[in-house]
Amino acid sequence: MARRTTQKGGETLGPSQRQLRVAEEVRHALAAVFAREEFRDPDLHDLHVTVTEVRASPDLKHMTAFVSGLGRDLTKEQFAGLRRVSPFLKRQVAQAVRLKYAPDLHFQPDTALDYAMKIDAVLKRPEVQRDLGPKPTREED
Template identity: 50%
Template sequence: MKHSNDSKAAAGPSQRQLRVGEEIRHVLSDILMRTEFHDPLLAREHLTVSEVRMSPDLKHALVFATVLGQKDIRPLLPALKRVAPYLRAQMAPRLGLRVAPELKFVADEALDEATRINKLLHSPEVTRDLGPDKKD
C-alpha cells in the first residue's frame, strides 16, 4: 500500500515549492545584480540564477547559477558558499517567509549540455547519416 507522501514525491514539486523557488530566483537575481561584493572573485562577475529548486519543507534551496559569457562558474562556487548567509539575510525581508531557506549553489550545466548536443548534431558523421538518401 502506498502512502500519500510517496505519491507526492513521485509527482514532483508542489505548486508552493515552484512558486517559492521562482520568487527566490527573482529576489536572488536582483540582489546579485545590485550588490557589490567584497569578495574579489564575485565583484567582477555577472551571475545569473537560472533555477531554484525548493525542498518540500521550504528550508533548503538548490540554486542553479551561471556566469554570463559562458564562463565556468565552478571556481566561483566556494565564494558563493561564503556569501550565502549574507544573501539569505538580504532575501529574508523580501520573501515574506517565516524562515529564509539555506542556499546551496550549484553550476547550471543545461546550457553546456545543449551546446554539446548541438555540436554533436552538426558533426559531419551525424549530418551524413541524417542527410537525404542517395540511391546509387
C-alpha cells in the same frame, strides 16, 4: 527537481506548485541582489552571475540555486565566495520573500547550456544528419 512520492502506487511526481512558485520568487530575489553587485568578498569582485534556476526542497528550508557566469564559467574560488556570502544572501532573500523560515542557500554550477551545446554539436555531425534526414518515400502504383 525535487521529487515527492505519492502514497498510491509509489509513482513519482514533480515538485508541488508551491515549491515551484517559491523557488521562482527566490530566483528573482537572488537575481536582484546579484544585479546590485554589493559584495565585499574579493573573490566576488566584478562577478556577473545569472541565476538560471532555483529548486526548492519539499519543506522549503533549502534552496539550490543554479548559477552561471556571463560569458565564462565560475571558478572554485567564486563558488567558495558564494558560500561565504550565503548568510548575507539568505537575509536578502528573507526580506524579499515572505516565508516562515529563511531558506538555506546552496549554489551549483548550471551546466544546461554546456549540455545543450554538446547535443547540438552531436546533431550536426554528418552521420547523425544522414540518419535524421528525410526518409525516402516509396511510390505506389
